[in-house]
Amino acid sequence: MGQGVLISLEGISKVYQDKVVVQDLSFTIHAGEFFTILGPSGCGKSTILKLISGLEHPEEGRLILDQEDITHLAAEKRPINTVFQSYALFPHMTVADNVAFGLKVKGVPKQEIKSRVLEALDIVRLSHLASRKPAELSGGQQQRVAIARAVVNRPKLLLLDESLSALDYKLRQEMQIELKQLQRKLGITFVYVTHDQEEALSMSDRILLMREGQIQQIGSPREIYETPNSLFSAGFIGEMNQFDGVILERKQARIYIAELMGQQCQIESTHDFAVGDQIHVLLRPEDLRLQEVPDTTKETGFVGHITERNYKGKTLDSVITLENGNQLLASEFFNEDDPDFDYAIDQKVSIDWVHGWEVVLPYEG
Amino acid sequence: MKVKGFFAVIAIAIVGSWLGLFIAVPNVLVLITSFLENDPQGFFHLQFSTAAYHQVFDPLFWRVFLHSFEMSFKAMIICLTIAFPFSYWLCQFSSKVRGWLLFLTIVPFWTNSLVRAYAIKFILGKKGLVNSTLLFIGVIDKPLKLLYSEFAVIFGLVYVLLPFMILPLYASLEKLDKNLLSAARDLGANGLQRMWYIVIPLSMPGILAGCLAVFLPAMGMFYISDLLGGAKNLLLGNLIKTEFLSTQNWPYGAAMSISLIVLMAGMLFIYYKAAQHVQKRGEFDV
Ligand SMILES: Nc1ncnc2c1ncn2[C@@H]1O[C@H](COP(=O)(O)OP(=O)(O)OP(=O)(O)O)[C@@H](O)[C@H]1O
Numbered sequence: 001m002g003q004g005v006l007i008s009l010e011g012i013s014k015v016y017q018d019k020v021v022v023q024d025l026s027f028t029i030h031a032g033e034f035f036t037i038l039g040p041s042g043c044g045k046s047t048i049l050k051l052i053s054g055l056e057h058p059e060e061g062r063l064i065l066d067q068e069d070i071t072h073l074a075a076e077k078r079p080i081n082t083v084f085q086s087y088a089l090f091p092h093m094t095v096a097d098n099v100a101f102g103l104k105v106k107g108v109p110k111q112e113i114k115s116r117v118l119e120a121l122d123i124v125r126l127s128h129l130a131s132r133k134p135a136e137l138s139g140g141q142q143q144r145v146a147i148a149r150a151v152v153n154r155p156k157l158l159l160l161d162e163s164l165s166a167l168d169y170k171l172r173q174e175m176q177i178e179l180k181q182l183q184r185k186l187g188i189t190f191v192y193v194t195h196d197q198e199e200a201l202s203m204s205d206r207i208l209l210m211r212e213g214q215i216q217q218i219g220s221p222r223e224i225y226e227t228p229n230s231l232f233s234a235g236f237i238g239e240m241n242q243f244d245g246v247i248l249e250r251k252q253a254r255i256y257i258a259e260l261m262g263q264q265c266q267i268e269s270t271h272d273f274a275v276g277d278q279i280h281v282l283l284r285p286e287d288l289r290l291q292e293v294p295d296t297t298k299e300t301g302f303v304g305h306i307t308e309r310n311y312k313g314k315t316l317d318s319v320i321t322l323e324n325g326n327q328l329l330a331s332e333f334f335n336e337d338d339p340d341f342d343y344a345i346d347q348k349v350s351i352d353w354v355h356g357w358e359v360v361l362p363y364e365g
Numbered sequence: 366m367k368v369k370g371f372f373a374v375i376a377i378a379i380v381g382s383w384l385g386l387f388i389a390v391p392n393v394l395v396l397i398t399s400f401l402e403n404d405p406q407g408f409f410h411l412q413f414s415t416a417a418y419h420q421v422f423d424p425l426f427w428r429v430f431l432h433s434f435e436m437s438f439k440a441m442i443i444c445l446t447i448a449f450p451f452s453y454w455l456c457q458f459s460s461k462v463r464g465w466l467l468f469l470t471i472v473p474f475w476t477n478s479l480v481r482a483y484a485i486k487f488i489l490g491k492k493g494l495v496n497s498t499l500l501f502i503g504v505i506d507k508p509l510k511l512l513y514s515e516f517a518v519i520f521g522l523v524y525v526l527l528p529f530m531i532l533p534l535y536a537s538l539e540k541l542d543k544n545l546l547s548a549a550r551d552l553g554a555n556g557l558q559r560m561w562y563i564v565i566p567l568s569m570p571g572i573l574a575g576c577l578a579v580f581l582p583a584m585g586m587f588y589i590s591d592l593l594g595g596a597k598n599l600l601l602g603n604l605i606k607t608e609f610l611s612t613q614n615w616p617y618g619a620a621m622s623i624s625l626i627v628l629m630a631g632m633l634f635i636y637y638k639a640a641q642h643v644q645k646r647g648e649f650d651v
């Protein structure tokens with residue numbers, strides 16, 4: 001996957017009415033990649049797609065597609081197509097005419113248009129609805145028409161703006177798989193925008209995490225999930241338990257002794273910390289290990305009481321309140337040996353984790 | 366609930382009797398009159414006759430009718446060519462600015478149209494604004510005969526009827542989803558193609574409503590032709606008016622009115638059928 005660079009954005013900035021929406025953005029997308037732009041609402045995701053498709057032009061910076069500068073190329077001349085957030089199907093045209101539109105305006109011969117429209121509708125499995133109007137289709141079907149209308153042009157780059165967010169949960173899961181398969185089949189580079197972190201993790205080759213018009217982190221889903229580079233990244237992708245602490249001692253290259261809430265413990269980090277540095281230690285709920293302990297024991301280490309427990313089907317999610325009042329979330333998988341395990345409210349537990357899986361970040365204030 | 370129902374009944378009764386008294390009854394009277402016999406001494410005889418309709422098919426009447434039709438049609442096309450770009454341009458502004466611009470467009474039309482027709486007389490006349498300006502710049506050396514011509518009638522019709530084109534066009538263009546234009550651009554359509562394939566088809570209801578709202582009244586605007594047209598440029602309204610007021614052949618005037626209504630209804634029907642047919646099938650359906 002992803003050999004050559006297909007498109008690169010170099011120092012792109014976009015200003016709307018004195019408001020900087022995208023600021024000095026630089027990144028590259030590789031050919032054949034499923035690239036996801038992830039970020040909270042209003043962070044500039046759609047704006048980036050518009051800049052790539054040419055519907056908006058940047059105040060600063062350059063766009064290079066296949067070694068060609070397309071910064072000033074009009075949208076209608078770019079080999080890039082978009083599946084819009086609202087689908088934007090032409091309501092007065094049938095499904096087939098919608099799909100044919102891009103080829104028709106480019107003057108492709110009629111016979112060829114017919115066969116390519118048929119082929120595109122086959123790919124999204126909608127040939128039987130070709131003569132319907134968009135208003136007579138379900139949300140999922142409209143979505144697939146929008147995809148067919150874009151891919152029929154064989155673009156170098158397909159942009160999808162929150163294309164699944166309007167669908168219900170089940171259809172959405174199906175469409176996620178379908179999109180992924182489609183992308184492999186067509187070999188087209190996809191740039192997918194979403195604010196749903198789960199969707200981003202499961203579909204992407206690489207994720208660009210955005211925050212207020214700037215890049216927060218860019219990397220594979222695993223890199224972003226396992227080694228977030230900031231509290232924002234960590235918090236945006238999945239749940240995180242956060243402890244604040246201080247480095248007490250450096251043992252080896254990557255091993256430190258730190259104080260966390262009055263307890264000393266060993267942590268691992270690739271960051272270069274000095275003794276006395278303040279740190280954040282982050283732990284995923286599923287990385288925590290709980291151990292029931294009798295109420296009477298004077299346990300050392302982290303102890304707390306179960307204050308809430310939620311059955312989640314595959315996991316048991318528990319809220320633990322520590323002695324100092326802090327709350328933690330633990331998520332444990334049921335295992336075969338003990339499919340009925342459960343905690344009583346107020347059960348005293350000691351907390352541990354898989355060492356080495358903690359995320360350590362410099363203090364952000 | 367009771368009180369609400371009472372007011373609803375009153376409101377419907379008022380509107381209903383207003384429509385009945387001033388629209389249904391007069392039209393029925395016109396229809397009846399058209400089937401009566403002409404009386405050279407009075408208005409009509411209470412005697413069934415289709416003579417008035419025979420008169421309608423008189424070639425002399427048709428010549429006037431066609432010319433009137435042509436002038437109204439031209440006025441309609443000119444209104445459309447002015448109003449479409451104008452309404453499209455209006456829609457580019459923010460909704461607040463749009464409201465003001467639309468308001469400014471409509472304000473002059475609060476003046477009675479008869480008064481405005483008189484104003485045109487002063488603009489187009491021998492010593493009017495146009496001629497004196499052209500003379501002053503030296504483009505011409507003797508005044509042009511602008512008044513009492515087909516040009517003057519069409520000018521007057523366009524001026525008086527323009528807002529009836531702008532309003533429905535603006536209403537349908539304003540509703541146009543801008544995302545559709547972005548999508549069309551994204552798919553490679555240039556400005557002209559976007560206009561032809563997206564904007565025009567989607568604003569067709571507005572275009573047609575505007576055309577009807579200009580064309581139908583234009584045929585009947587006798588005072589425009591009276592003031593600006595002279596004897597050769599009569600509108601259908603002039604013929605009807607003459608029959609009722611001067612010649613006092615009421616059955617003939619009524620028959621002309623009814624024929625006009627039937628013709629318009631026929632045109633609407635044909636358009637409706639055509640639109641239905643076009644909408645049914647797509648070009649690339651499989
Ligand atoms: N045409 C415009 N004029 C002015 N401001 C705009 C315009 N389009 C977007 N913005 C602003 O730019 C910012 C980014 O918008 P954008 O649509 O890119 O966000 P987004 O990340 O796609 O959000 P969402 O997830 O809600 O779709 C927002 O603050 C928005 O208000």
Ligand SMILES: [Mg+2]
Nearest residue numbers: 045046085161
């Ligand atoms: Mg968006």
